[in-house]
Every structure is written in structure tokens, then in C-alpha cells.
Amino acid sequence: MSAFPLVLDTSVVRDIARGDPDLIALVQRYDARNQPLVIxxxxxxxxxxxxxxxxxxxxxxxxxxxxxxxxxxxxGAEQAMRLADVIAKTALDPxxxxxxxxxxxxxxxxxxxDAAKWRQPSADLDEPLHIVEISDPDDE
Amino acid sequence: xxxxxxxxxxxxxxxxxxYAERLVETGNATSVSAAFNDAMADKAYRDRRRRSLWLAKVxxxxxxxxxxxxxxxxxxxxxxx
Numbered sequence: 328m329s330a331f332p333l334v335l336d337t338s339v340v341r342d343i344a345r346g347d348p349d350l351i352a353l354v355q356r357y358d359a360r361n362q363p364l365v366i367x368x369x370x371x372x373x374x375x376x377x378x379x380x381x382x383x384x385x386x387x388x389x390x391x392x393x394x395x396x397x398x399x400x401x402x403g404a405e406q407a408m409r410l411a412d413v414i415a416k417t418a419l420d421p422x423x424x425x426x427x428x429x430x431x432x433x434x435x436x437x438x439x440x441d442a443a444k445w446r447q448p449s450a451d452l453d454e455p456l457h458i459v460e461i462s463d464p465d466d467e
Numbered sequence: 468x469x470x471x472x473x474x475x476x477x478x479x480x481x482x483x484x485x486y487a488e489r490l491v492e493t494g495n496a497t498s499v500s501a502a503f504n505d506a507m508a509d510k511a512y513r514d515r516r517r518r519s520l521w522l523a524k525v526x527x528x529x530x531x532x533x534x535x536x537x538x539x540x541x542x543x544x545x546x547x548x
Contacts, residue, residue: 329544348524348527349533351524352524389518392518392521459540461540
């Protein structure tokens with residue numbers, strides 16, 4: 328278990344909304360292990376825009392019901408300006424920029440399905456991000 | 468529904484309070500308390516449906532693959548520390 332909360336990026340939240348059973352089971356098992364999880368609100372927005380269905384909404388809403396998961400809102404002028412700063416520095420879209428802003432502020436690892444997309448944004452920020460890829464070694 | 472009601476004091480957003488009162492005025496709720504009771508009952512139903520959906524998805528998962536995915540994540544987290 329990580330001492331730090333794990334931040335789910337948009338790729339993970341999108342696939343949860345699409346109903347990926349293995350990914351949902353992984354998140355559920357981390358929650359059962361009392362691993363703190365953080366889901367940036369804008370990652371949920373991205374996933375909701377991607378998968379427009381009642382089931383997707385229920386799967387996304389289910390994230391909020393996990394015992395050890397916290398939805399990180401975009402709150403107040405400081406956080407809004409910090410998000411703009413991350414977008415300007417990295418050229419990330421607002422959804423993943425919110426992920427980066429949350430992870431950067433709290434020094435938390437980012438869980439992603441695509442580590443490669445984070446390499447350049449991580450280099451663009453003042454401090455590198457800790458990227459952890461969810462991948463099956465048997466698929467490589 | 469329980470026949471014995473619990474008495475609680477809640478603080479709500481003014482627009483939601485106004486909406487609840489409107490429901491009563493238009494005959495769509497028997498009281499403001501009933502309006503908030505119904506809203507909470509709806510949330511309880513929705514949360515149960517969402518938990519059930521998550522559990523159904525977990526039952527569809529391939530446990531051996533999830534084991535591998537978690538082991539790989541844990542390995543990276545250990546390397547980072």
C-alpha cells in the first residue's frame with residue numbers, strides 16, 4: 328500500500344465509466360485495502376462526456392461510495408488559477424491538468440493506463456510527477 | 468418505510484428549501500419534511516443500485532489478471548518509495 332493517496336487520471340476514470348470489470352475490481356480491491364484514492368472532479372467530467380449512459384453515470388457515481396475514495400473538487404480562485412498554470416505549462420487538457428494539479432499539490436502518485444502521455448507534462452512541471460501505470464505484464 | 472419518524476434539524480440551501488415548499492403548495496408533497504424524506508429515500512435507492520452495479524462488475528472480472536495488475540502497480544509504488 329502507498330503511504331500517499333493514489334490519484335486516478337482520466338484514462339482510468341474513463342475506462343471505469345466504460346465498465347471495464349478488471350479495472351473496477353482493481354479499484355475496489357485497493358479501496359478494500361484501505362488505500363486512499365483521489366478522483367479529481369474534472370476527470371469524472373471527462374469520463375462522463377466520453378460515455379453518455381445511465382450505467383456510466385452509475386459507475387462514476389459509485390466511485391463516491393468507496394470508503395477510501397475522495398472526490399477532489401475545483402474550489403476557489405487559488406485552485407482555479409493553479410489549474411490554469413498547469414494547463415499553460417503542460418498543454419494538458421483541463422481534465423488531466425486537474426489530475427496533475429491535484430497530484431502535484433499533494434505529492435501523490437498518478438495511476439494511469441498510459442504512462443507515456445504523462446512523460447512530457449511531468450517534465451514541464453517544476454517537480455516531476457510520480458506516474459504509475461496499470462498494465463498487465465503478460466500483455467507486453 | 469418506518470412508521471416511527473426520527474426528528475432531526477437540518478440546514479439546507481435556500482433554493483432547495485423554497486423548492487420543497489413549492490412541492491407542498493402544488494400538492495406534490497404532503498409536507499416539507501416529506502419532500503426531504505423522499506429525496507433521501509431516492510438517494511438511498513440510487514446508492515444501492517450503484518453499489519450493486521460495482522459488485523456485478525467485480526464479479527465479471529478476471530481475478531488472475533487483476534492480481535497481476537495490482538502486483539505490477541505495487542511494484543512501481545515500492546520502487547518510488
